[in-house]
Amino acid sequence: xxxxxALVKPDSDxxxxxxxxxxxxxxxxxxxxxxxYYQAGYHLQRSHYDSFLLMHVHRGSCRVRLQGxxxxxxxxSFLLLDCYEPHEYEYQEDSDVSWIHFDGPLxxxxxxxxxxxxxxxxxxxxxxxxFREAENILTLFRNSKPIKEAAVSESxxxxxxxxxxxxxxxxxxxxxxxxxxxxxxxxxxxxxxxLSLDVLAKNSNMSPYHFTRVFTAETGFxxxxxxxxxxxxxxxxxxxxxxxxxxxxxxxxxxxxxxxxCSTFRKWEHMTPGEFRDRTLSGCS
Numbered sequence: 001x002x003x004x005x006a007l008v009k010p011d012s013d014x015x016x017x018x019x020x021x022x023x024x025x026x027x028x029x030x031x032x033x034x035x036x037y038y039q040a041g042y043h044l045q046r047s048h049y050d051s052f053l054l055m056h057v058h059r060g061s062c063r064v065r066l067q068g069x070x071x072x073x074x075x076x077s078f079l080l081l082d083c084y085e086p087h088e089y090e091y092q093e094d095s096d097v098s099w100i101h102f103d104g105p106l107x108x109x110x111x112x113x114x115x116x117x118x119x120x121x122x123x124x125x126x127x128x129x130x131f132r133e134a135e136n137i138l139t140l141f142r143n144s145k146p147i148k149e150a151a152v153s154e155s156x157x158x159x160x161x162x163x164x165x166x167x168x169x170x171x172x173x174x175x176x177x178x179x180x181x182x183x184x185x186x187x188x189x190x191x192x193x194x195l196s197l198d199v200l201a202k203n204s205n206m207s208p209y210h211f212t213r214v215f216t217a218e219t220g221f222x223x224x225x226x227x228x229x230x231x232x233x234x235x236x237x238x239x240x241x242x243x244x245x246x247x248x249x250x251x252x253x254x255x256x257x258x259x260x261x262c263s264t265f266r267k268w269e270h271m272t273p274g275e276f277r278d279r280t281l282s283g284c285s
Contacts, residue, residue, distance in 0.1 A: 001013060001014055001015065001016070003034070003036060005042075006042075007038060007039040007040075007041055007042040007091075008036050008037065008038060008039070008042065009036075009037035009038075009039065011037060012034065012035060012036040012037050013034055013035055013142065014032060014033065014034025014035075014036070015032065015033055015034060015138075015141040015142070016031075016032050017029070017030050017031060017032065017033075017141070017147070019031075019149065020149060022149075023104075023149045023153070024103075024104070025105065026104075026105065027104055027105075027149055027150065027152075027153035028102055028103070028104035028106060028107060028110075028153045028156040028157055028160070029102060029103065029104055029149060029152065029153060029156075030100050030101065030102050030137065030141075030152065030156070031051045031101045031102060031103060032051075032100075032101045033098075033099065033100035033101065033137065033138055033141060034098070034099060034138070035096075035097070035098040035099075035138060036096075036097050036098075036099070037094070037095075037096055037097075038060070038091040038094065038095045038096075038097060039091070039094055040091060040092055040093050040094055041090075041091070041092075042090060042091045043088075043089075043090040043091075044088065044089055044090070045086075045087075045088040046083070046086065046087060046088075047086050048083060048084055048085065048086065048087075049083040049087075049101065050083065050084055050103070051083050051084075051101040051102060051103045051107075052080065052081065052082055052083060052084075052101070052102055052103060052107050052108075052111050053079070053080070053081040053083050053087075053099060053100070053101050054078060054079070054080055054099065054100050054102065054134070054159070054160075055073070055078065055079040055080075055081070055097055055098070055099040056077075056078055056097065056098045056099070056131055056134055057073050057074065057075055057076065057077050057079070057095060057096075057097050058075070058076070058096040058097060058098065058131075059075055059094075059095060059096035060075065060091065060093045060094055060095025060096060060097075061073060061074050061075060061091075061092075061093065061095060062079060062089055062090070062091060062095060062097065063089060063090050063091070063092060064079060064081070064087075064088070064089040064120070064121075065087070065088040065089065066120055066121075070090075071120075071121060073089075073121050073123075074123055076123070076127065076131075077121060077122060077123035077127070078121070078122040078123075078127065078130070078163065079120060079121055079122075080111060080114055080115060080120050080122070080163070081120060082108075082111055083101065098134060098135065098138055100134065100137065100138075100156075102156055104153070104156075106157075110160040110161075110164065112217050113164050113217055113218060114160065114163050114164050116213060116214055116217030116218070117164065117177060117214065117217070117218075118163070118166070122163055122166065124166075125166035126166070127166070129162070130159050130162050130163065133155055133158055133159050134159060136155065137152060137155050137156070140152070164177065165177055177218060179204050179206070179214065180214060180215055180218040180219065182203075182204070183200060183203065183204055183211075183215060183223070184219070184226070186200070186203055187200070187223075187226060187227055187230055188230060191227060191230045191231050191234065191253070191254050192231075192234070192252055192253060192254040193254065194254075194256075195227055195254075197211070197212065197223055197224065200215075200223050211223065227254075228264065228268070229268075231253045231254045231255065231264075232253075232264070232265060232268050232269070234252075234253040234254070235249050235250070235253040235261065235265060235273065236269075236276065238252065238253065239273055239276055239277045239280065240277075240280050240281070242277070242281055246258065246261075246262075246273050246274065246277075249261070249273070250262075261273070
């Protein structure tokens, strides 16, 4: 289909897609995608367009409002937006842009993980293979080829996974994902020792606030929640051995007293350590 929007050149094209009910349950899927040639002065502002937007700027640049102020999406960059929320962008010069509005059960999780690690604008790292992957999806629709939803979902997933794991060119040796992986390994090795947020953040060379934000986005747990969950899992394993005293299990799992262990265990498992042990050893579920 040809665009009839003002300040969008007539050779711009776009394609609508209605996913199957199965696709909406299990896949990432496109809703509308296209390749537009914007003229200087184009401006869009919407309260919502229920989807996520992945935009690739081939030529020119885009200005997008993020957290109340405009930022520039330069040439050869990706923009990732949550269009369930109010959004606004504009072009102050003629620009060549391809884009895809997509959604799916994992779309928000990908969005939150990517933006927590890299922000909404991704302009560094080896993006060329991802540009090609996005163009292949558009070419499939442009050529009126049969749409295999699993294959399209796989392509979108590859792009988003690559964006999540892409390395920055700013000299940092680790992406946020790698930093969190190292933090998880550190917690799993040292959970029986006193561990504070300051210790974990310092170990990752981050401020406590930034570390908590990145860690939570990557794992779904705050650092404290993950530490407690690890200690509880250790205790549950040890409780399956009948001759280890509960007090010993408490200290070996990283709790500073038997009483704090018992109250925390009950809060998380809705039973006391003794009740958990009895149920486990008696074979009750």
